Every structure is written in C-alpha cells, then in structure tokens.
Amino acid sequence: MRAVIQRVSTAAVGIRGNEVARIHRGLLVLLGVATGDTQEDAEWICGKVARMRVFPDEEGVMNLDVNQAGGEILLVSQFTLQASTAKGNRPSYVRAARPETANPLYLRARQLLCELVRQRVKVGEFGADMQVSLTNDGPVTILLDSRLKD
Numbered sequence: 604m605r606a607v608i609q610r611v612s613t614a615a616v617g618i619r620g621n622e623v624a625r626i627h628r629g630l631l632v633l634l635g636v637a638t639g640d641t642q643e644d645a646e647w648i649c650g651k652v653a654r655m656r657v658f659p660d661e662e663g664v665m666n667l668d669v670n671q672a673g674g675e676i677l678l679v680s681q682f683t684l685q686a687s688t689a690k691g692n693r694p695s696y697v698r699a700a701r702p703e704t705a706n707p708l709y710l711r712a713r714q715l716l717c718e719l720v721r722q723r724v725k726v727g728e729f730g731a732d733m734q735v736s737l738t739n740d741g742p743v744t745i746l747l748d749s750r751l752k753d
Contacts, residue, residue, distance in 0.1 A: 604634070604635070604636055604637060604640045604644040604645060604647075604648050604708070604748070604749040604750075605634070605635045605637070605684040605685065605746070605747065605748045605749070606632055606633065606634050606635070606648050606651075606652060606684075606746075606747040607632070607633040607681075607684065607744065607745070607746055607747075608630050608631070608632050608633075608652055608655060608657075608744070608745045608747065609630065609631045609633075609737060609739050609742070609743065609744045609745075610629075610630060610657050610658065610739070610740045610741055610742075610743035610744075611626070611628070611629060611630065611631050611677075611737045611738055611739055611740055612627065612628055612738045612740045613625070613626065613627050613628075613737065613738050614626050614629070614631040614677045614735070614736065614737035614738070615677075615735070615736050615737075616677065616679055616726075616727040616733050616734070616735050616736075617733065617734040617735075617736075618727070618728055618731050618732070618733055618734075619732075623727065623728065624677055624725035624726060624727060625677075625725070626674075626675035626676065626677045626723075626725055627675065628672065628673070628674050628675070628740075629669060629672075629674035629675035629676055629677065629723070630652065630655075630657075630669055630674060630675075630676050630677070631676075631677045631679070631735070631737050632652055632676055632677065632678045632679065632716075633679050633681040633684060633735075634648070634678060634679065634680055634681060634684070634709060634712055635680075635681050635682055635683065635684025635685045635699065636680075636682070636685070636699070636700040636704070636705035636708045636709060637685050637698050637699060637700055637750075638697075638698060638699070638700045638701075638704070639700075640700060640704075640708055640749065641708075642708070642711055643749075644708070644749035644750075645708050645711045645712045645715060646715060647749050647752055648712065648747055648749050649712055649715035649716050649719060650715075650719070651747050652669075652676070652716065652719075652747070653668060653669060653670065653716065653719035653720055654668050655668060655669070655745060656668050657741075657743050657745065658671065658672035658674065665743070669720055670719075670720060670721065674723070675720075675723040675724070675725065676716055676720055676723060676724045676725070677724075677725050677726070677727075678709075678712065678713055678716060678724060678725070678726045678727070679726070679727040679733065679735055680705070680706075680709045680727065680729045680730070682696060682699040682700075682705065683696065683699075685698040685699035685700075686698075686699075702729075702730055705729075706729050706730070709729050710729075713726055
C-alpha cells in the first residue's frame with residue numbers, strides 16, 4: 604500500500620463538476636492499494652499518517668501531528684500510485700489491486716483514519732474520475748510504502 608501525504612492549507616475533491624469534499628488545514632492523503640495488500644498494511648499506513656509530525660509547533664519546528672494541530676484529512680483513492688515505470692514510457696498498473704480487493708481496504712483505511720483522527724476525515728469516491736485541488740503548505744509531501752516499513 605502506498606500513500607502520498609501532503610500538508611495543505613486547503614484541499615478539495617470534485618466529481619463531474621460538483622465539489623464533494625473540502626478540508627482546510629490538514630493532510631491530503633492519496634492512497635493506492637496493491638495486489639497482496641492486507642488490513643495490516645492499512646493499519647500501518649493509517650497509523651503513520653495520524654502520527655506523522657509535519658505541522659509546526661509554536662517555534663516553527665515540524666513537531667505536531669494532525670490531531671495536535673487540529674487538522675483534517677481528505678482521503679482520495681489513487682490506483683496510479685502503484686504504477687510501474689521500469690519499462691518504456693507507458694505506466695503499467697499490474698501491481699494495483701482490483702477494485703473488489705482495493706475498495707474494502709480503502710474503506711478500512713477510511714474507518715481507521717476516522718478512529719485515529721477523531722472523525723475529521725473527508726473522502727472522495729472510490730473509482731470515480733475526480734478533480735483534486737490543493738494548496739500544498741510548505742510544501743510538505745511525504746511518500747509512505749507499507750512494503751518498505753522494515
């Protein structure tokens with residue numbers, strides 16, 4: 604499982620021209636589920652997201668997590684995070700989990716984040732063609748990969 608987390612001052616997701624979710628200060632989390640991922644991967648990724656200290660404290664040092672900063676999370680599924688670009692110029696998505704596997708793990712990640720971040724989690728729509736807008740604060744962008752956790 605891979606996640607790209609971005610500290611944002613604002614982020615929104617739209618579907619077919621309609622805004623479906625918006626957050627202010629917080630984290631935009633793009634989540635890609637790979638074939639073979641399990642609930643353990645979701646638990647590890649979500650725990651890291653909730654505990655990642657990327658918000659500034661009173662001295663301007665990145666020392667606060669999203670809860671301590673009073674932030675929100677916008678969770679967006681993104682299978683393209685599993686792209687392989689090793690050969691040629693057309694990405695291969697064979698590592699991405701099929702929707703019947705990926706969607707339950709995405710929903711589990713949503714549930715875990717809601718528990719860890721006190722319900723301040725908004726979401727896009729799994730499998731939809733979404734337009735994501737954001738103002739990256741910092742910029743701060745972190746890549747997490749549950750297969751590289753050791």
